[in-house]
Amino acid sequence: MAILAVNAGSSSLKFSLHPLQDGGKVQPSVLNGCIEGLEPGGTPQMDWTFAGQRHQETITTPGESSFQRALARLRVLLGELEGAPTIKAVAHRVVHGGQAFKQSVVVAGTVLEQLESLNSMAPLHQPHNLAGIRSFQQAFPNLPQVACFDTAFHTSLPDVASAFALPQSLTEQGVRRYGFHGLSYHYIMDTLLEQSPRATGRVLMAHLGNGASLCAAVAGRSCATTMGFSALDGLMMGTRSGTLDAGVLLYLMEQGWDHDRIQKLLYKQSGLLGVSGISADMRRLRADGSEAAQRAIDQFTYRVVRESGALIASMGGLDVLAFSGGIGEHDAVLRAQVCERLGWLGVEIDAGRNAEATRDAISAIHTSGSSMEVWVIPTDEGRVAAREAATLLHQGDDEPEQAQELALEGIE
Missing domain, CATH: 3.30.420.40 (ATPase, nucleotide binding domain)
Known part of the structure; x- marks a missing residue:
């Protein structure tokens, strides 16, 4: 089993596949890649490395949009890779979790709608992150989609570091320092x-x-x-x-x-x-x-x-x-x-x-x-997202009667 970690941007999609050991421990990726040229009217170009071999191709798969064509080709690629582990879930990097989302969540219910309300706070990233989730929901309808937040690491900020020198009424509305990356x-x-x-x-x-x-x-x-x-x-x-x-x-x-x-x-x-x-x-x-x-x-x-x-x-x-x-x-x-x-x-x-x-x-x-x-330190955001998703889903496996509540665990 493995977690597919993705980072959807305005014109690109980064992806990596992370195998799971027993107990849900996430391993380094066995597949790394990026699809570029996903802007409207663009021609998607995919570059990926698997088993030490690098590959490049122009995506010609039929589809209504560049992103749809890219996802269709990625889905085929994942099925073609000899020896690649079966995907258990898709972990998405989402830039902003706002005040409500303190940790990773399974995307269900009103999660996407809540996250869309934060689009204006990260207009270069948030709308594309969420569009990516919606597209993966359609392309991989049987896989859990997990949102992993760049803001979550900074929830430990003390009030003196997170508050602006503004009226308390604005702070209570969420006008504060969140932190990213x-x-x-x-x-x-x-x-x-x-x-x-x-x-x-x-x-x-x-x-x-x-x-x-x-x-x-x-x-x-x-x-x-x-x-x-x-x-x-x-x-x-x-x-x-x-x-x-x-x-x-x-x-x-x-x-x-x-x-x-x-x-x-x-x-x-x-x-x-x-x-x-x-x-x-x-x-x-x-x-x-x-x-x-x-x-x-x-x-x-x-x-x-x-x-x-x-x-x-x-x-x-x-x-x-x-x-x-x-x-x-x-x-x-x-x-x-x-x-x-x-x-x-x-x-x-x-x-x-x-x-x-x-x-x-x-x-x-x-x-x-x-x-x-x-x-x-060469960073690896995909591995962290995969680890977050694996931990969240492992909790659900251990307590199946609470699996439906997973989507609400990180919401306040």
Whole structure:
């Protein structure tokens, strides 16, 4: 048996297949892939790896939409793979769980409708996550669909860290800091705890990619994070602005900007792309070499260092620093620059280890004389989602008379 973990976006679908051992323990994936070109009118391209072999193809399966064609081909592929385990459930990454969903849930009843009410809080992700669930419900009608939330890891945030300085009436309505990238942070934290006894102390995790955030954790639990009510807050990102003086938005409104124009600016036209005017891709900016590209890189790095200082101060020091995400895992220059600017804390990294850590493996890059450990942890959100689904369904197997109540367990 296995759990199929999926992450549905606006134009792509990432998937991985995780076998289950006896007792529901989730193993590393045996199948990894991504289908791109799922925008309306697009031509889906599927890239997957199974049994050490990589495959690529253009999907020509008939269907009304690109997503439907992709799902039809994926379903056939899963049946064609020799020796692949039988799928027990589908685990979906869902960015926002709001106040109601504190842990993963089986999608049933009014769950989707409740989650749709959060679309405006994560417009780049939430609508596509939920559309993915609906499509999988149709394509795999006999499999449980499990929603796994990026916000769940941050439910341990203390009130002082989660509340904005707004009237209490708004806080009670749910206007508060939620935090995101929780599936990634869950994986990073678990991995660090396996690798180092110091991870039980004060840990700063940096998930740096097209979406970027930091998370401070003490004793393995989130206590502060840079993203807030939405996935806009905190660090500068690929196309998102990160933290912005609210007065800028008031000014733009006075200039006649409406909601949709402001939303497009903040989510799709800012960040690395907006500052550079070239690209949201850090790799392309590194290769460009222009003054505009360097300005965007410098601003991104500065924001990581600045926000790191704030989170380190909130913990009263630091024992472990971990980099992850597409930029965090592969950009050795950025890691070196961030650690150099945090050098006043006593952090030292080994240049050779840092350069070699661009390979996809767990790597310790600190020197023996460093006051803290520094790690590069390739994240695996799919494995965490699969584990969440397996745990939830295993509970139902143990107590069949309560199976129908599983969909409500994570709702408050």
